[in-house]
Amino acid sequence: MTATDQNSRRNFLKKGLGIAAVSSAVTALHAFQVDSVEETGEKVKLLSPEGEIVEIDIAYLKPIPEVNISPDESRHGIPGRRFVMVIDLAQCKNLRKCHDACDKMHHCGPEKEFLKVLKMQNNTLATPFWQPTMCFHCDEPPCVKVCPVDATFKREDGIVLIDTDRCIGCRFCMVACPYSARTFDWSEPAFPLELAHQHYSPETSVPAKMGTVSKCDFCPDMVRKGEMPHCVTACPNGVFYFGDENEDAVSNGAETVRLSELLRDRSGYRYMEDMGTRPRVYYLPPVNRAFPFQDDEFTKHKG
Amino acid sequence: MKTKKPVPLPYPTDQIEAISRDLMPKPFGLSGKIWVAVLSVIFLTGLYFYIEQFRFGLGITAMRDYSTWGIYIANFVFFVAISLVGSLVSAILKLSGARLRTPLTRISEMIAVSSIIFAALVIIVDMGRPDRFLNVIFHARIQSPITWDVIVISTYLTISLLLFYLPLIPDLAFMRDRYVGIPAWQKKMYTFLALGWNSHPGQEKILRRAEQILAILIIPVAFGIHTVTSWLFATTLRPGWDSNDFGPYFVSGAFMVGAGGVIAAMYIFRTHYSNWDKYLTDKHFEFMGRLLVLLSLVYLYFNINEYFVPAYKMKGGEAEHLRALFHGRYAPLFWSVQFFGMVLPIIVLMFRRGRKPLPMFIISIFVIVGAWFKRFLIVVPTLSHPYIPMDRLPESWQHYIPTFKEWSITAGTLAGALLIVTLLARFFPAIPIVETIEEAKPDHNFEEIS
Numbered sequence: 001m002t003a004t005d006q007n008s009r010r011n012f013l014k015k016g017l018g019i020a021a022v023s024s025a026v027t028a029l030h031a032f033q034v035d036s037v038e039e040t041g042e043k044v045k046l047l048s049p050e051g052e053i054v055e056i057d058i059a060y061l062k063p064i065p066e067v068n069i070s071p072d073e074s075r076h077g078i079p080g081r082r083f084v085m086v087i088d089l090a091q092c093k094n095l096r097k098c099h100d101a102c103d104k105m106h107h108c109g110p111e112k113e114f115l116k117v118l119k120m121q122n123n124t125l126a127t128p129f130w131q132p133t134m135c136f137h138c139d140e141p142p143c144v145k146v147c148p149v150d151a152t153f154k155r156e157d158g159i160v161l162i163d164t165d166r167c168i169g170c171r172f173c174m175v176a177c178p179y180s181a182r183t184f185d186w187s188e189p190a191f192p193l194e195l196a197h198q199h200y201s202p203e204t205s206v207p208a209k210m211g212t213v214s215k216c217d218f219c220p221d222m223v224r225k226g227e228m229p230h231c232v233t234a235c236p237n238g239v240f241y242f243g244d245e246n247e248d249a250v251s252n253g254a255e256t257v258r259l260s261e262l263l264r265d266r267s268g269y270r271y272m273e274d275m276g277t278r279p280r281v282y283y284l285p286p287v288n289r290a291f292p293f294q295d296d297e298f299t300k301h302k303g
Numbered sequence: 304m305k306t307k308k309p310v311p312l313p314y315p316t317d318q319i320e321a322i323s324r325d326l327m328p329k330p331f332g333l334s335g336k337i338w339v340a341v342l343s344v345i346f347l348t349g350l351y352f353y354i355e356q357f358r359f360g361l362g363i364t365a366m367r368d369y370s371t372w373g374i375y376i377a378n379f380v381f382f383v384a385i386s387l388v389g390s391l392v393s394a395i396l397k398l399s400g401a402r403l404r405t406p407l408t409r410i411s412e413m414i415a416v417s418s419i420i421f422a423a424l425v426i427i428v429d430m431g432r433p434d435r436f437l438n439v440i441f442h443a444r445i446q447s448p449i450t451w452d453v454i455v456i457s458t459y460l461t462i463s464l465l466l467f468y469l470p471l472i473p474d475l476a477f478m479r480d481r482y483v484g485i486p487a488w489q490k491k492m493y494t495f496l497a498l499g500w501n502s503h504p505g506q507e508k509i510l511r512r513a514e515q516i517l518a519i520l521i522i523p524v525a526f527g528i529h530t531v532t533s534w535l536f537a538t539t540l541r542p543g544w545d546s547n548d549f550g551p552y553f554v555s556g557a558f559m560v561g562a563g564g565v566i567a568a569m570y571i572f573r574t575h576y577s578n579w580d581k582y583l584t585d586k587h588f589e590f591m592g593r594l595l596v597l598l599s600l601v602y603l604y605f606n607i608n609e610y611f612v613p614a615y616k617m618k619g620g621e622a623e624h625l626r627a628l629f630h631g632r633y634a635p636l637f638w639s640v641q642f643f644g645m646v647l648p649i650i651v652l653m654f655r656r657g658r659k660p661l662p663m664f665i666i667s668i669f670v671i672v673g674a675w676f677k678r679f680l681i682v683v684p685t686l687s688h689p690y691i692p693m694d695r696l697p698e699s700w701q702h703y704i705p706t707f708k709e710w711s712i713t714a715g716t717l718a719g720a721l722l723i724v725t726l727l728a729r730f731f732p733a734i735p736i737v738e739t740i741e742e743a744k745p746d747h748n749f750e751e752i753s
Contacts, residue, residue: 111367111368112368116691118691118692118694118695119692119694119695120692133691142539142540145446145447146446146447146448146449146538146539147444147447148439148443148444148447148449148450148453149435149438149439149442149443149444150442150444151438151442166435166438166442167431167432167435168430168431168432168435168436168438168439169361169430169431169432169435170429170430170431170449171371171372171431172447172448172449172535174368174371175371175372175539175541175686176538176539176540178539178540178541178689178690179690179691180368180369180689180690180691182368183368184361184367184368184371184431185360185431186360186361186362186364186366186367187359187360187361187362188359188360210360210431211360211361211430211431211432212431212432213431272690275540
């Protein structure tokens with residue numbers, strides 16, 4: 001096994017990004033032969049398909065086209081992956097950057113949030129802590145079990161998604177979810193006009209539709225681009241680790257660690273394990289905290 | 304078949320004319336017209352707001368992400384519950400050979416048919432995307448209790464319609480032949496619906512056989528419809544719903560409110576039409592009163608199981624839910640419903656004087672109203688107590704207080720169901736004519752299943 005192999009295996013997400021960049025470079029070179037491009041003078045270093053570092057002008061780069069994932073494809077998931085998240089409660093000080101980024105990227109209206117940051121207290125003597133919650137993408141999802149029309153489904157890569165083109169709005173899944181992770185568009189959602197015409201995919205959850213259920217989707221659209229979910233990249237404290245259980249690796253953007261070691265060494269647990277839902281989101285207990293607990297005023301729900 | 308002595312009759316036996324004059328459906332009088340007008344106004348107001356909801360979404364209700372089911376679902380459970388009366392009277396009483404049931408069967412089937420139709424409509428009213436209703440069939444998943452509910456409700460509706468229609472055929476033929484002075488279209492309707500019935504022994508044999516089969520078939524379906532409805536709640540992990548008792552608890556409550564519904568209808572018909580006290584006698588009320596006590600006691604038993612056992616343990620989320628019911632936000636409603644809707648009927652109907660028509664009518668209204676709010680107490684408080692904390696939510700999200708439009712739509716469905724019963728009674732005899740005439744003959748043999 002070469003060093004490059006090991007490296008790419010460890011930084012599996014960066015690998016995805018690398019491939020994307022190389023393919024862009026190839027497209028760019030191809031484009032160079034057809035059109036004449038005005039050089040900007042700004043250069044970037046890229047890895048060529050032959051394995052050499054090449055320096056080219058950024059004018060030759062083309063943005064990766066948005067991939068339209070078909071509804072059928074979005075039901076199967078990304079092959080070979082088992083996505084997983086670890087949330088380090090010791091690092092969370094309720095900055096709510098995760099919440100805001102998620103809201104913005106999913107165009108949640110004023111009455112909707114996929115990600116909540118909740119004030120939790122295990123008992124009256126214990127210090128409260130902040131706990132971000134979202135859809136836990138359970139391996140035994142009670143929501144999927146009760147859906148009468150297969151509008152919400154569990155994928156091979158572990159993600160639970162909703163097809164709002166099929167949802168009938170009975171809200172049985174919302175009742176079945178013990179974590180209250182699901183939200184409903186009670187009225188016509190308001191969003192910019194260009195978004196309304198955007199190609200809908202269960203992977204992006206936008207544009208939302210009146211009378212249907214939506215929730216945290218684990219951002220598979222970002223993963224396909226080789227990027228992390230919005231909450232992970234938005235958090236300045238590295239609270240969120242996202243990764244692949246098959247590769248036994250999770251990353252919070254700053255560091256990439258072994259999932260099994262992280263959970264073993266820091267007593268990772270799942271919220272309400274006794275529900276039997278087997279969540280794919282783990283928590284690291286709020287011990288040896290980075291910040292003292294502060295009950296912030298600005299945390300009021302928008303509503 | 305066993306032969307029994309004929310029962311003494313409250314009216315002369317050879318008065319076919321008198322019986323048919325009493326029981327033939329009649330045009331509305333003034334009070335009937337007012338009744339229909341009031342119901343129509345309530346129904347149309349509800350329809351108006353439903354059209355608004357259809358266009359602008361469920362946002363016009365007070366339901367939000369936590370209280371995601373509200374009075375629509377409570378109303379749905381109520382309709383399913385009261386529809387069980389059809390199977391109670393037409394099937395269970397028929398098969399047990401209860402002789403007094405004859406004048407009660409048609410009334411109870413009318414209630415069953417109208418309430419099951421509205422149960423189905425109410426579930427569509429609660430849907431966020433009623434336009435995609437057919438997905439329930441095209442994309443059906445057999446794992447979902449909703450799919451089971453769709454199957455069992457449509458089966459129950461079919462059997463109930465047949466149990467209403469088949470015993471009606473001899474009456475339709477009777478009216479076709481003897482009802483004079485009605486519009487031609489009404490005559491035509493009777494002729495068409497009577498399917499050429501001429502009381503031929505062969506026809507009667509087929510009809511009796513069909514009724515027998517349906518009466519047996521409807522019992523498991525009736526248990527099924529309300530058990531599956533209870534599973535919409537019991538299959539979730541929520542406090543207050545996560546119970547193994549829910550099926551029998553719901554079924555027993557349904558029979559109780561069903562009996563209450565028949566009593567109320569009996570009283571209204573008896574006081575509204577002249578001479579109907581000859582057919583819906585004090586004996587019938589006495590009989591239904593005893594039945595209602597029995598059904599209420601069974602329901603009381605399940606209530607004790609449902610509330611006392613978890614209250615003894617006071618486990619986590621369950622405790623929070625029970626505190627809200629016993630001495631919290633929902634306590635006034637909870638104790639009123641338990642007392643006026645269950646304990647009081649048992650006490651009053653224990654006494655002979657309580658089993659007279661008027662006190663029974665009042666009690667039956669208590670039972671029906673109590674049953675509706677009991678469904679509210681089953682559906683709503685549970686959702687106000689999710690496992691994750693509900694703090695940092697706007698006040699309107701924490702407590703579910705139905706909007707006027709929501710109440711109006713709900714009232715519209717209740718008025719609609721009453722309107723169907725009223726219109727059925729306007730065109731079809733609410734007490735079987737032919738059967739009553741048969742039973743009035745001195746040599747009539749009451750049939751029983753042997």
